[in-house]
Amino acid sequence: MIITNLVGGLGNQMFQYAFGRALALRHGVALRLDARWFGYYRLHAFALRKAFALPVEKARAAELRAVLGWRRPVRVLGVLRRPAFSGLRGARLLVDDLRQAPALTVAGAPATCYLLGYWQSESYFAAAAGEVRRDFRFPALDGANRAWAQRIGDSIAVSVHVRRADYTDPATQAVHGLCTPDYYARAMAHVAERAPGAQFFVFSDDLAWARAALAIPHRHHFVEGNGPEGNFHDMHLISLCRHHVIANSSFSWWGAWLCSQAGKIVVAPARWMARADPPEIVPASWARL
Secondary structure (H helix, E strand, C coil): CEEEECCCCHHHHHHHHHHHHHHHHHHCCCEEEECHHHHCCCCCCCCHHHHCCCCCEECCHHHHHHHHHHHCCHHHHHHHCCHHHHHHCCCCEEECCCCCCHHHHHHHCCCCEEEECCCCCHHHCHHHHHHHHHHCCCCCCCHHHHHHHHHHHCCCEEEEEECCHHHHCHHHHHHHCCCCHHHHHHHHHHHHHHCCCCEEEEEECCHHHHHHHCCCCCCEEECCCCCHHHHHHHHHHHHHCCEEECCCCHHHHHHHHCCCCCCCCEEECCCCCCCCCCCCCCCCCCEEC
C-alpha cells in the first residue's frame, strides 16, 4: 500500500497524488490519501475531492498504523521530515529531498511506503502520465465559465497566471519569491513573437494588482468570477488555453501541463524559488525566462 500525505494548495496536492498514483500502479498496490494535516494547516483546504472524482480513498487509522507504526502521529511526522532526524524514518517513510534526483527516489520506493513531501516534478509520475491525466478530469463548467471557455476556444489563447496572495507574506516570499512585471512582459513578448494574433487571458488571486502592474500591449482579458473555493475552474480554463505564461506556482504548472494542445508554448520563470529550486520542476520542453 502507498499512502501519500496531502498538504498545501490544489497544485501541491496534485503533485503529491500523482507520485502516489504512479507508485501504486507500478507496484500493483492500493493508494490511500492522508489529509490529516489540514487539521493543523489553515492556509489551504483539502481540495482534490472538490476538483476531481478520484478513484482513491482516505487512509484509515489501521492502514496508517500498519505502514508507519509509531511514526503515525502528524506531529511525529513533522519532526521526522527534518534532515536531522532522517535516521529515525525507517525504510517505509520517504521524505522529499531536493538534493536527490527524482529518478533515484522512484527507483528506491518500496511497494509499502508513506510519501511525505511535495514531489514537484513530472519525473515522479511520468510512467503513469496517462492515468494521471484521466484522474485529473475537471467537472463541468458553469454558465459564466462556459462563456470564458468559448472565448478561449475561439482565439489563440494564452493563459497568464499571476500568483500573489499568500506569496506576499514576508516569510513566504523569502522562500518562494514573486514574479515581477518585467518577467511577465518578457514572457508575453516571447509568446507573442511565436503566436501572431494571440490573446492573453490573465488569471490571478489579486486581479487588482495585475490590472495596475501589467502593461499588456496585446489584446487581453482579466478572467473574473472564481474565488478561492472555485479556483479549480480557473485551472480548468488555463488548461484550455493554447499557450501559457506561468508563475512560480504549482497551480499554473498543472494548468499548463494538463493542456493537450500540440505545439503549446509554455514560459516559466528562470528561478522557481528564492532559495533552492526543486530538481527538474520545469519540463525540458518549456522555456525559462
